[in-house]
Amino acid sequence: MSDSTPYVPPKVWQWESKSGGQFANINRPIAGATHDKELPIGKHPLQLYSLATPNGVKVTVLLEELLALGEQGAEYDAWLINIGKGDQFGSGFVDINPNSKIPALLDHSTSPPTRVFESGAILVYLAEKFGAFIPTVPTERAECMSWLFWQMGSAPYLGGGFGHFYAYAPEKWEYPINRYAMEIKRQLDVLDRNLSNRQFLCGDDYNISDIATYSWYGQLVLTGLYESKEFLDVASYKHMIRWANEIHNRPAVRRGRRVNRASKSGVPERHDASDLEETEK
Numbered sequence: 294m295s296d297s298t299p300y301v302p303p304k305v306w307q308w309e310s311k312s313g314g315q316f317a318n319i320n321r322p323i324a325g326a327t328h329d330k331e332l333p334i335g336k337h338p339l340q341l342y343s344l345a346t347p348n349g350v351k352v353t354v355l356l357e358e359l360l361a362l363g364e365q366g367a368e369y370d371a372w373l374i375n376i377g378k379g380d381q382f383g384s385g386f387v388d389i390n391p392n393s394k395i396p397a398l399l400d401h402s403t404s405p406p407t408r409v410f411e412s413g414a415i416l417v418y419l420a421e422k423f424g425a426f427i428p429t430v431p432t433e434r435a436e437c438m439s440w441l442f443w444q445m446g447s448a449p450y451l452g453g454g455f456g457h458f459y460a461y462a463p464e465k466w467e468y469p470i471n472r473y474a475m476e477i478k479r480q481l482d483v484l485d486r487n488l489s490n491r492q493f494l495c496g497d498d499y500n501i502s503d504i505a506t507y508s509w510y511g512q513l514v515l516t517g518l519y520e521s522k523e524f525l526d527v528a529s530y531k532h533m534i535r536w537a538n539e540i541h542n543r544p545a546v547r548r549g550r551r552v553n554r555a556s557k558s559g560v561p562e563r564h565d566a567s568d569l570e571e572t573e574k
Contacts, residue, residue: 319379324391330383334401335370335564342372342386343396345554347448347508347518348412352396353563354504354549355419355426360566361545364423366402371552371563413445416501426500436495440502443483448509450476451518460519474525481530484510488532492539503540511537 308322334340339356343349359367374380374395381393390397390410398415400407400422409418420427428434455473458466484506487494494502512518514527515537521527528534540546548569551559560568 326384326387327382332385338402339369340399350508353552357545357549373561444506485530507540
């Protein structure tokens with residue numbers, strides 16, 4: 294089919310596994326495990342299986358923030374799940390998250406152990422478990438939940454939509470890039486307007502909605518996810534940049550961003566605070 298021939302969808306879609314793109318080798322239209330693989334279990338009650346994607350960063354940042362408050366029960370083992378190699382389709386991981394997406398948490402402090410999957414659910418679970426970074430006043434809690442669920446609903450447009458077509462698709466197509474860029478610009482404007490008269494998303498207090506949103510949109514305006522800083526003109530969102538920098542520079546956030554990151558500045562696995570300290574030397 295030539296480039297000038299319009300695509301006509303078939304009556305019934307069929308999976309073509311070699312459809313192109315960076316993740317074509319692992320994307321598939323069915324759920325379930327592809328292979329048997331038990332997950333390791335460390336010494337702490339909280340076992341996190343993840344990768345330092347924005348969704349993974351949310352959880353490690355919250356855990357490091359809880360530890361910074363002195364919550365020793367928030368000590369955790371963080372195990373690397375390499376999604377490029379299909380680790381998320383191992384039987385042990387699928388037992389915790391049938392959706393095969395990172396992060397996934399198993400809390401062994403309960404009997405039987407409690408599984409929690411989807412990053413937003415993990416944030417709420419941990420915040421409620423330790424009574425921190427989540428408001429207790431009903432109106433303030435509603436505001437926090439509203440922004441948290443806003444992020445959970447909005448980020449797929451940024452990652453699976455804009456990010457895919459701008460950075461990962463086999464070639465760049467004008468229509469999807471323009472369509473998703475328009476939506477991401479609108480989302481950034483929503484955040485920028487809200488932060489024009491608030492220190493944090495919900496007001497004066499930093500909470501899990503900030504952690505969740507920073508991990509995607511804060512990193513977008515500061516580090517340029519998908520190498521798109523110039524294309525999206527992120528420098529124009531002044532209130533966003535102020536807010537993102539304030540969170541970015543928190544010691545717990547700096548630590549959390551390095552967990553499950555397979556790079557010189559990161560740690561693929563985290564089992565003690567000393568794991569992060571050693572990489573700083």
